[in-house]
Amino acid sequence: MALIELQDVSKLYGFGDATTLALDEVNLTIxxxxxxxxxxxxxxxxxxxxxxIGLLDRPSHGKYRLQAKSVExxxxxxxxxxxxxxxxxxxxSYNLVPRLNVLDNVALPLMYKGVNVTNRIKQAxxxxxxxxxxxxxxxxPNQLSGGQLQCAAIARALxxxxxxxxxDEPTGNLDSESSRLVMELLADIHKNGNTVIFVTHNPELxxxxxxVVYMHDGSIIHDEKxxxxxxxxxxxxxxxxxxxxxxxxxxxxxxxxxxxxPTKDSESKTKSRKKPLKGKKKS
Amino acid sequence: MNEYTRGNFKAGFxxxxxxxxxxxxxxxxxxxxxxxxxxxxxxxSGIKQQVSHQIQHLGRDVIVIRPGELxxxxxxxxxxxxxxxxxxxxxxxxxxxxxxxxSSVAPISISVAKITRDKIPYNNNLLIGxxxxxxxxxxxxxxxxxxxxxxxxxxKAAVLGDKVAKRIFDEELPLGRTFYYNGQEFIVRGILNExxxxxxxxxxxxxxxxxxQDQVAQELSxxxxxxxxxxxxxxxxxxxxxxxxxxxxxxxxxxxxQNNFKVIxxxxxxxxxxxxxxxxTQMIAGVASISLLVGxxxxxxxxxxxxxxxxxxxxxRRAIGATNKQIVSQFVTxxxxxxxxxxxxxxxxxxxxxxxxxxxxxxKPVMSIELIVLAIFISIIIGIIFGSFPxxxxxxxxxxxxxxx
Numbered sequence: 001m002a003l004i005e006l007q008d009v010s011k012l013y014g015f016g017d018a019t020t021l022a023l024d025e026v027n028l029t030i031x032x033x034x035x036x037x038x039x040x041x042x043x044x045x046x047x048x049x050x051x052x053i054g055l056l057d058r059p060s061h062g063k064y065r066l067q068a069k070s071v072e073x074x075x076x077x078x079x080x081x082x083x084x085x086x087x088x089x090x091x092x093s094y095n096l097v098p099r100l101n102v103l104d105n106v107a108l109p110l111m112y113k114g115v116n117v118t119n120r121i122k123q124a125x126x127x128x129x130x131x132x133x134x135x136x137x138x139x140x141p142n143q144l145s146g147g148q149l150q151c152a153a154i155a156r157a158l159x160x161x162x163x164x165x166x167x168d169e170p171t172g173n174l175d176s177e178s179s180r181l182v183m184e185l186l187a188d189i190h191k192n193g194n195t196v197i198f199v200t201h202n203p204e205l206x207x208x209x210x211x212v213v214y215m216h217d218g219s220i221i222h223d224e225k226x227x228x229x230x231x232x233x234x235x236x237x238x239x240x241x242x243x244x245x246x247x248x249x250x251x252x253x254x255x256x257x258x259x260x261x262p263t264k265d266s267e268s269k270t271k272s273r274k275k276p277l278k279g280k281k282k283s
Numbered sequence: 284m285n286e287y288t289r290g291n292f293k294a295g296f297x298x299x300x301x302x303x304x305x306x307x308x309x310x311x312x313x314x315x316x317x318x319x320x321x322x323x324x325x326x327x328s329g330i331k332q333q334v335s336h337q338i339q340h341l342g343r344d345v346i347v348i349r350p351g352e353l354x355x356x357x358x359x360x361x362x363x364x365x366x367x368x369x370x371x372x373x374x375x376x377x378x379x380x381x382x383x384x385x386s387s388v389a390p391i392s393i394s395v396a397k398i399t400r401d402k403i404p405y406n407n408n409l410l411i412g413x414x415x416x417x418x419x420x421x422x423x424x425x426x427x428x429x430x431x432x433x434x435x436x437x438x439k440a441a442v443l444g445d446k447v448a449k450r451i452f453d454e455e456l457p458l459g460r461t462f463y464y465n466g467q468e469f470i471v472r473g474i475l476n477e478x479x480x481x482x483x484x485x486x487x488x489x490x491x492x493x494x495x496q497d498q499v500a501q502e503l504s505x506x507x508x509x510x511x512x513x514x515x516x517x518x519x520x521x522x523x524x525x526x527x528x529x530x531x532x533x534x535x536x537x538x539x540x541q542n543n544f545k546v547i548x549x550x551x552x553x554x555x556x557x558x559x560x561x562x563x564t565q566m567i568a569g570v571a572s573i574s575l576l577v578g579x580x581x582x583x584x585x586x587x588x589x590x591x592x593x594x595x596x597x598x599x600r601r602a603i604g605a606t607n608k609q610i611v612s613q614f615v616t617x618x619x620x621x622x623x624x625x626x627x628x629x630x631x632x633x634x635x636x637x638x639x640x641x642x643x644x645x646x647k648p649v650m651s652i653e654l655i656v657l658a659i660f661i662s663i664i665i666g667i668i669f670g671s672f673p674x675x676x677x678x679x680x681x682x683x684x685x686x687x688x
Contacts, residue, residue: 083602
């Protein structure tokens with residue numbers, strides 16, 4: 001039984017002429033225990049996909065089955081409970097509540113679950129120890145570095161022991177040392193049998209993944225299984241190519257990515273989709 | 284209180300403290316509202332209490348007999364005028380006295396007299412003819428000297444009200460001094476303590492009255508001083524109604540089966556005063572509670588701003604699994620904390636206003652526990668009601684939209 005099943009999932013933003021297609025009939029199945037890296041240029045719909053998988057957003061069309069249960073018909077409260085109990089979401093910008101200290105932030109999901117104060121502080125403290133920032137538990141979020149904040153955010157995502165961890169560019173705002181720390185934490189979670197999906201721009205980080213999914217303009221264009229410890233072959237290609245590209249491409253890193261990404265039959269599709277976008281800008 | 288609301292409470296107080304100034308301005312509406320409601324109702328019940336003290340002063344068990352028709356009983360002049368048809372006489376006093384179960388009886392006849400003291404004339408003095416039972420019936424104490432008794436019958440002794448002593452005589456204690464009324468010399472026998480009430484009529488100030496023997500008063504005024512009323516007290520307060528009925532029957536008989544008098548029981552007059560007063564209090568309290576409502580609207584405004592400001596936080600909370608209800612309860616708790624603290628501060632303000640009123644005016648506002656509890660309770664309710672609109676708005680946000688803001 002697949003943990004996540006996406007079937008022809010589309011997401012549209014805006015109305016009428018201003019409509020943008022963020023996801024275009026995406027089909028994706030993720031089994032329990034997978035460690036999936038999602039790659040692709042900015043604006044290709046990675047975050048939208050993460051939000052839909054993490055139940056923060058709803059698809060415009062298509063079916064999403066989580067743990068073999070359809071989630072389109074869930075009421076807001078039911079999906080809130082599902083988010084609380086089965087999904088841990090990690091954001092690029094950490095998203096800790098600024099007015100609460102680290103410990104309270106981590107204990108927040110437990111509060112919503114109805115755990116009593118003593119227990120939730122105990123659990124939160126233990127979780128902070130696991131992510132290695134227990135000595136900072138009474139600090140306010142603005143007193144911590146990015147890496148520490150992300151560790152706290154991971155602790156918060158893990159506190160309810162979720163089956164699924166969804167991380168939207170968890171290392172996007174971090175230096176390489178903190179990135180390594182965060183990825184090792186995710187790898188550790190994966191080792192314990194949890195399913196992890198994360199978005200990254202860094203091909204090096206595909207070493208941690210068991211599967212790499214490439215996206216482009218709202219579609220999944222490539223999907224490959226890899227071995228933990230190795231950079232995914234396609235990602236490697238991307239990395240090598242971007243290293244050897246000319247100066248102009250180095251300056252515009254995004255366009256480099258776009259060029260080097262493997263293309264299925266997406267060339268014509270891409271063009272036709274860009275036209276309404278341009279029209280919107282003019283108006 | 285469950286775990287969840289307690290957490291909200293703590294968080295709410297934290298928010299309150301982090302935005303002290305704004306919270307204070309928000310509370311101000313509630314503070315003023317609660318303070319004014321408590322003060323107004325306090326003043327109202329204070330006055331009511333003063334009035335009921337007066338009734339108690341007169342004595343609940345005193346039976347009042349009045350003439351059936353007292354024409355033009357408005358103003359002091361009318362009382363002295365010819366148009367007062369006095370249906371009661373000294374004879375009636377004796378009739379009442381002989382009724383079974385009556386312990387004391389005192390007539391009150393009123394006339395307005397010119398008196399002279401050391402050849403200086405003083406006009407418009409309230410002259411009350413009565414007997415030795417009056418102080419007992421009015422629960423009135425005597426400051427100096429003594430009241431005349433039944434043994435003094437026919438003697439020209441006078442007892443002065445508190446104000447008269449100061450007005451007519453040039454000394455504080457005119458005991459033993461004399462004055463002339465109708466050519467007769469009267470000697471001052473006693474001075475009454477100040478009556479904090481004007482127990483019998485609205486117009487006649489007993490503090491400004493001269494009390495003399497009723498018999499003497501009748502003689503000197505050639506029986507034109509009408510008996511305004513007769514006060515009687517039963518021996519046993521429990522027999523009050525029965526005694527009143529007996530008096531009614533005896534007087535009816537002695538008046539030749541004419542019903543030209545009234546036997547009044549139980550200070551009915553004052554009850555109607557009380558009703559008017561409570562109506563008035565209710566009205567002013569209603570006006571004051573409008574300011575409470577305005578305070579509530581203020582809270583609503585601030586909560587809307589607070590929701591807009593913290594949309595991102597709401598997004599985070601939704602993302603990690605807060606249900607609509609939990610978000611609503613967070614904001615409602617916050618609003619009710621603002622209104623609760625506002626209510627408590629309002630009570631404290633009302634307390635100070637109360638003290639100032641007691642010092643600088645004659646009003647004696649009463650702050651009852653019930654009133655305070657009710658005021659705080661109502662302000663919490665206002666917080667909950669006006670806090671829930673913004674809270675529901677906050678909770679309805681799509682988590683991802685809230686997160687993006």
